[in-house]
Amino acid sequence: MKKPFSVTLGIMTAIGGFVDLGQIVFTMQSGAMFGYKLAWAIIIGTLVMIPYMEMCGRIAVVADEPVFAVVRTCLGFPLGVVVLTASNLLNVITCAAELAGSAIILHLLTGWPERLLLIGVTFIFILILAFIRFKWIERTFGLFGLTMLVFAVSAVALHPKWSQLARGMVPAIPKADTRHLLLYAYFSVGLFSALLTEYQVHFYSSGAIEEHWTPKDLGTNFFVASVGSILGAVLTLALLVLGAMVFLPRGIFPDIVSTTVLAGAFPFGQNALLIALLGTLACVSGASIETALSSAYNICQFYKLPWGQDESFKSAPVYTMTWLGTFVIGLLLAMSGLNPLQLIDISIIFGMAAMPWTYYPILRIAADKRVMGDRVNSRLYTIIGAVFLVLITVAALAAIPLLIVTHGGQP
Amino acid sequence: MGTTQWPSMASIVLFSALVSAGCSDKAIGHDEARSEVRMALSFTAESQLFIDMILRDHITAEFAEGHARYLEEEIKETEKQLRGASPDPFVEMALRDCTIQLGLLRGELLNIPREIHSQRALFEARKRVTEIRTRLANLNTAS
Numbered sequence: 001m002k003k004p005f006s007v008t009l010g011i012m013t014a015i016g017g018f019v020d021l022g023q024i025v026f027t028m029q030s031g032a033m034f035g036y037k038l039a040w041a042i043i044i045g046t047l048v049m050i051p052y053m054e055m056c057g058r059i060a061v062v063a064d065e066p067v068f069a070v071v072r073t074c075l076g077f078p079l080g081v082v083v084l085t086a087s088n089l090l091n092v093i094t095c096a097a098e099l100a101g102s103a104i105i106l107h108l109l110t111g112w113p114e115r116l117l118l119i120g121v122t123f124i125f126i127l128i129l130a131f132i133r134f135k136w137i138e139r140t141f142g143l144f145g146l147t148m149l150v151f152a153v154s155a156v157a158l159h160p161k162w163s164q165l166a167r168g169m170v171p172a173i174p175k176a177d178t179r180h181l182l183l184y185a186y187f188s189v190g191l192f193s194a195l196l197t198e199y200q201v202h203f204y205s206s207g208a209i210e211e212h213w214t215p216k217d218l219g220t221n222f223f224v225a226s227v228g229s230i231l232g233a234v235l236t237l238a239l240l241v242l243g244a245m246v247f248l249p250r251g252i253f254p255d256i257v258s259t260t261v262l263a264g265a266f267p268f269g270q271n272a273l274l275i276a277l278l279g280t281l282a283c284v285s286g287a288s289i290e291t292a293l294s295s296a297y298n299i300c301q302f303y304k305l306p307w308g309q310d311e312s313f314k315s316a317p318v319y320t321m322t323w324l325g326t327f328v329i330g331l332l333l334a335m336s337g338l339n340p341l342q343l344i345d346i347s348i349i350f351g352m353a354a355m356p357w358t359y360y361p362i363l364r365i366a367a368d369k370r371v372m373g374d375r376v377n378s379r380l381y382t383i384i385g386a387v388f389l390v391l392i393t394v395a396a397l398a399a400i401p402l403l404i405v406t407h408g409g410q411p
Numbered sequence: 412m413g414t415t416q417w418p419s420m421a422s423i424v425l426f427s428a429l430v431s432a433g434c435s436d437k438a439i440g441h442d443e444a445r446s447e448v449r450m451a452l453s454f455t456a457e458s459q460l461f462i463d464m465i466l467r468d469h470i471t472a473e474f475a476e477g478h479a480r481y482l483e484e485e486i487k488e489t490e491k492q493l494r495g496a497s498p499d500p501f502v503e504m505a506l507r508d509c510t511i512q513l514g515l516l517r518g519e520l521l522n523i524p525r526e527i528h529s530q531r532a533l534f535e536a537r538k539r540v541t542e543i544r545t546r547l548a549n550l551n552t553a554s
Binding site: 104107108109110111179246250251252253254255256257258259262265266268269270272273274277410411 | 442446449450452453456457459460461464467468469470471472473474476477478481482485
């Protein structure tokens with residue numbers, strides 16, 4: 001029974017990491033602006049994600065070292081602290097945006113006051129993390145997240161042009177003026193980056209340790225990393241198709257969450273709208289929990305303090321106070337009235353800039369025979385990982401300049 | 412201590428600079444004006460889609476009320492930015508018209524949740540939104 005349930009870790013990681021609030025809106029905006037032309041960024045992002053997710057799961061199992069312990073080992077303390085600070089700052093910003101997103105979705109479902117829902121949903125997430133064991137959190141949100149498949153069903157029901165979508169999976173530079181080329185580059189980098197959010201690898205590697213995986217589970221690790229990432233990619237492609245089919249012909253640039261949910265239910269009736277709202281709620285609430293936990297994992301793993309959902313407050317006080325603090329600061333930021341989508345767009349692009357520092361240590365340790373023994377990367381696997389790391393670095397260097405010159409991707 | 416504090420400060424300063432870059436009074440030239448009119452056109456198209464989906468009974472009353480408010484707030488934000496902007500003289504008139512049309516669109520959106528059960532009122536609202544869109548499209552061509 002362990003294997004079928006283990007896949008929920010991959011699903012929750014992918015649903016909360018691949019398809020969070022920012023990804024939903026960003027991907028639909030990409031479809032609304034460029035049709036299927038940016039599908040290749042999703043394919044490449046997924047191809048990069050699978051081996052890196054597999055490597056961080058393997059390191060967790062073989063070396064019993066989660067990602068942030070690896071970051072400290074590889075980068076040393078001073079640079080490690082920089083990466084830790086940047087990662088946790090991004091986690092807090094993302095958590096704030098996801099909490100605000102959860103309140104928006106609940107408001108659209110119930111009509112209740114949004115501020116009350118924001119406080120209520122944060123309180124519920126705190127109770128979940130305080131009282132529910134990791135495996136049940138992961139299974140509940142993993143399975144709940146499958147309601148997001150309504151977006152894929154809607155995309156297929158609209159009869160997309162499959163040949164055009166297939167052509168979009170091959171990278172190409174469109175013939176356009178400089179402004180549109182810059183926007184194309186901005187959305188390519190953003191889509192690629194949103195698939196590779198740091199918090200999902202932190203969450204996944206910590207989850208493998210929380211789940212007490214052993215070297216016997218390495219096959220499961222590869223399966224879970226692949227299935228989770230492919231599911232995330234399918235959903236992201238579905239969002240792109242919906243953007244291309246619902247918004248592009250009408251000249252809509254979707255800039256609010258509720259507009260994107262409408263696309264998920266476009267070919268169907270009210271029941272589909274309710275399922276689309278629930279699916280989106282699963283994603284954004286999963287992402288809130290992942291980011292809060294990720295902050296706590298990062299600090300405790302970096303400073304070698306006790307951590308884990310199965311630990312009591314007394315045995316892991318820093319762990320508990322960190323995830324609690326992330327929720328509280330996130331709530332205050334969300335209550336301050338900052339636009340959650342503006343916050344998350346910035347966190348995606350800043351996340352890209354910090355990304356090489358997360359992925360490089362994973363590759364280095366996974367290729368180190370002294371640490372990994374006979375579970376070390378093959379030479380080919382390391383070469384593929386290194387090529388992908390170059391891609392991540394190029395995108396990281398381009399991210400912030402593109403954010404500035406395109407005014408945050410304004411059409 | 413110094414080692415642990417500088418990255419967070421640098422990140423916060425850079426983050427604030429980027430956020431405020433998008434929020435301060437901005438100079439609007441020809442390209443920016445076209446971009447603003449395109450956003451306004453997008454808002455009208457979103458409103459048309461919204462009304463169409465209510466007419467097809469695809470939207471719950473709670474969703475309609477929430478979506479109308481979010482869309483209206485987004486338009487209000489754009490209007491605020493346009494009012495605080497410093498446009499080039501040759502696009503000033505177009506942007507003033509654009510702001511007026513956005514105000515009219517907001518008015519329509521505020522009424523939609525009340526008209527959700529009246530097909531006739533919704534058809535009328537859709538017609539008016541189409542007229543706003545036509546006027547904005549003319550501005551887009553002219554700007």
